[in-house]
Amino acid sequence: NAGVTQTPKFQVLKTGQSMTLQCAQDMNHEYMSWYRQDPGMGLRLIHYSVGAGITDQGEVPNGYNVSRSTTEDFPLRLLSAAPSQTSVYFCASSYSITQETQYFGPGTRLLVL
Amino acid sequence: GENVEQHPSTLSVQEGDSAVIKCTYSDSASNYFPWYKQELGKGPQLIIDIRSNVGEKKDQRIAVTLNKTAKHFSLHITETQPEDSAVYFCAASDQGAQKLVFGQGTRLTINP
Numbered sequence: 013n014a015g016v017t018q019t020p021k022f023q024v025l026k027t028g029q030s031m032t033l034q035c036a037q038d039m040n041h042e043y044m045s046w047y048r049q050d051p052g053m054g055l056r057l058i059h060y061s062v063g064a065g066i067t068d069q070g071e072v073p074n075g076y077n078v079s080r081s082t083t084e085d086f087p088l089r090l091l092s093a094a095p096s097q098t099s100v101y102f103c104a105s106s107y108s109i110t111q112e113t114q115y116f117g118p119g120t121r122l123l124v125l
Numbered sequence: 126g127e128n129v130e131q132h133p134s135t136l137s138v139q140e141g142d143s144a145v146i147k148c149t150y151s152d153s154a155s156n157y158f159p160w161y162k163q164e165l166g167k168g169p170q171l172i173i174d175i176r177s178n179v180g181e182k183k184d185q186r187i188a189v190t191l192n193k194t195a196k197h198f199s200l201h202i203t204e205t206q207p208e209d210s211a212v213y214f215c216a217a218s219d220q221g222a223q224k225l226v227f228g229q230g231t232r233l234t235i236n237p
Contacts, residue, residue: 016168043223054131054214054227055169062223070224071126102168112157112221116168 016117035103044086127152131228148215
């Protein structure tokens with residue numbers, strides 16, 4: 013198993029540009045989520061999904077969209093990038109809602125100029 | 126909503142000594158408290174967790190204690206080794222892994 017994979021590893025965007033951060037898992041996990049990590053603030057939940065076709069907002073959803081068309085993939089879309097979205101983004105998955113062990117991907121470092 | 130405070134932000138200990146990291150939470154409904162270790166350039170990795178019906182849990186050199194009355198929980202690492210150097214995060218949730226709220230993180234450095 014590759015576990016949780018994320019692409020790209022690093023991206024530079026200009027303000028106003030859009031992009032999609034990719035996340036995939038090959039463990040047949042129902043639950044997937046996106047976090048952003050900023051210095052001194054820990055990780056904050058952006059969006060999450062409890063299964064294909066079901067998504068919901070986390071703590072900081074503004075400026076981001078998600079979809080879950082398959083069990084394996086959970087892309088995060090930045091609609092119009094802003095400097096405040098400069099961060100490291102982590103995708104995570106777990107077998108189910110009640111199986112708490114979350115497996116994190118390696119992260120995507122995003123810089124918005 | 127839930128708020129988790131973590132202290133200290135940095136911690137430096139001699140190899141072989143013990144390290145303790147403390148977290149407080151605000152929501153009395155929280156019932157799941159995991160600890161994650163993040164090595165440089167990697168994603169966080171779960172190292173131990175505890176549920177609200179348990180006061181203490183141990184796994185080799187790592188232990189977590191929970192005081193529900195005071196709303197705080199702590200990570201204890203004994204006989205520290207250089208490979209314990211990393212950033213550690215606590216988290217809390219009232220819905221399992223669905224909506225974890227993380228602390229700010231503690232950078233632990235083990236000095237040889």
